[in-house]
Amino acid sequence: MSDDLAIEVRNLVRVFESRKGFFFGEKNRTEALKGVELLVGRGTIFGLLGPNGAGKTTLTKILSTLLLPTTGTVRVLGHDVVEEASWLRPRIGLVLGGERGLYNRINARENLRYFADLYGIPPVERDRRITEVLERVDLTWAGDRRVEEYSRGMKQKLHIARGILHRPEILFLDEPTIGLDPKSARETRKLVRSLVVDGVTIFLTTHYMFEAEELCPQVAVLSKGRIVANDTIGGLRQRVGGDRTIEVEAYGFEDRELSLLRGLPGVSHVTGEEFGPRMRLTLRVRTWETTPEQVGLLLPGHPELSVRERRTSLEDVYLDLVEEEAN
């Protein structure tokens, strides 16, 4: 155990067992986390990236004492999440976000007041603090409105307001920008960034590499219950290194053509993606030997074939990592 660590996860496994079907006779077993190791320092924004079903929410809930690990040890702020949950709970802020998790029939202030009381904020401080956090998330104008009248972006801000109400030392944000329009998402990211200034450690999950890149000095990629990368943004960028990306688009490709492309010198990844009638292949290339012209020559007879080279982005690195794990 180390004091400068906000999060310390060792060999964490989480299994869900659920029953369904007639008289719950069928048993389902899902291994959501398969031996996660993770260390996060204090006072930063740490980003956990991963596709749907990777286990991000499961990990977030375990870290915030809402779910027990099946095996492994998990410490937050130096304290065990199972044995010392009652020490941790007042020091943790949790934002699961989305449309749910608020009392819709009452106004925002009343929602905050209720949770302030559950967090043991003294009454003399409570109302001032509620005004403060509403100001902080830019909802002062809507504080007396019923939550059912809130837009999704406003609800997300209110979730965050509730998360920081008791001045937690560590704040967990599960996909804070999911379902928000670009403007609200940008505002939310700005808000998140402003929170670290207070010395709070933030652990956030996201689907988007650009979001992690914008907010998090350090990121980990979770795929199918395993951490497949844990690095600084700079470190991840180095993985891109001299890599180049060639994109090929046409109305579908044959398997034979795919293996031809895979066989080209220096090609490390070929991923495909369909949009409408068209299909796009993305080639990650490690050397200069393979050029867009050569690729074009290998694919004769395609009407409206387009081949272009572009800069490899961090998003590409992320997709490669997740793809690798899937294969």
Added chain:
Amino acid sequence: MALATTHASRSRATGASLRLSILLFVADPQWLVPSTIAPIVFGLVSFELFRNAGPYFLTYAILGAGMMSMWGQTLYGSGWATGADRQLGTLEPTIQAPTPYLYVVLGRIIWNVVAGLFGGGVVYVVVVLAAGGPPSLPNPLLFVVLFVFVMVTLAAVGVVFAAAFVYSRYAGFIQNIGEFAFYVGTGCMFPVVLLPFWTNPIALLFPPTWALDALRYASIPGYTGFGWGFGWDLLGAVATTAVYASIAGGVFTRVERHVLEVGDLSDY
């Protein structure tokens, strides 16, 4: 800030939960309809059933129907709120907060007991109107004391049922059985003597059964009820309530551990 929970903060949480119950009710008072109609029906039916039961039938009718609606409200209300939390997604942040969930439940139970009292009042008015006047009470003071005690026993059952609702989203099933066992086993629906004895043991697991019988002894001269007398009824009520109250904390701790293991704090 990082505040530990103290006795003061726990009672504040109970207060906040009571306040929330009231706010949610005021924002959406639609349940007033069922909780008024049920007592009216209970009151009229039990008036018809017991009108030939002797000079004190009126008290018996009011107590029976009143208890049915209060019991229904307490049980239904305490469990329902947790089920609603699960659906709304508010159970997770509530459990994540440092105050034990038991103190949130207590606030709701207080509200439900008050709401149940409203139903009891409706029954009283209905039966008195049907009978053309209020019943006579031999010992009004004892009646009031025992009546308050009955509400305490109702609250004790409410807490345990609320725990069942945290434990499992299928707790409604158990609740329905409990509700029926109580209606029948306490003689609220039919006089106890008419029923086979096996219906009683289940009802005897609930503190209000004992307390209600004691209340009848105190307010209906010549009442025999279960037949073992006022003293044993009172003792049974105190003992069962003490058991419920003493296990409530432990039950909630276990139940919470269970849900954190299973991970079904939220309906999706």
